[in-house]
Amino acid sequence: MFFRKRGTVITFADARGVLSELLADVGEEFWNGKLAAVSRVSFKSILGGMGSFDDLIVCPLQERADVLLSVAIGKC
Numbered sequence: 001m002f003f004r005k006r007g008t009v010i011t012f013a014d015a016r017g018v019l020s021e022l023l024a025d026v027g028e029e030f031w032n033g034k035l036a037a038v039s040r041v042s043f044k045s046i047l048g049g050m051g052s053f054d055d056l057i058v059c060p061l062q063e064r065a066d067v068l069l070s071v072a073i074g075k076c
Contacts, residue, residue, distance in 0.1 A: 012040035015075040022069060026058045043076050 016035060023032040031053055034046050046053040054073055058065045 010075060012043070012076055015072055016043075019069070019072045019076065022058065022065070022072065026065070028056070028058065031056055040076075047073070 016038075019035055020032055023029075023035065031046075034053065038046055048054070054070075056069065058069055
């Protein structure tokens with residue numbers, strides 16, 4: 001698991017890498033492309049509002065995947 005240790009600091013690039021792998025695994029090319037184009041500073045630009053990145057549901061039947069997505073977004 002990526003975030004087991006408490007107090008462990010991960011970089012934005014590491015968190016974005018985890019998100020990118022998850023999106024690639026589920027075939028989400030649109031948001032993976034958007035994610036690749038943002039920096040640590042501009043990441044919030046893809047969040048908020050209707051149809052934004054944080055509205056994405058990667059697997060409606062598997063809550064664990066969506067929890068991982070939410071955690072990784074929070075880390076970014």
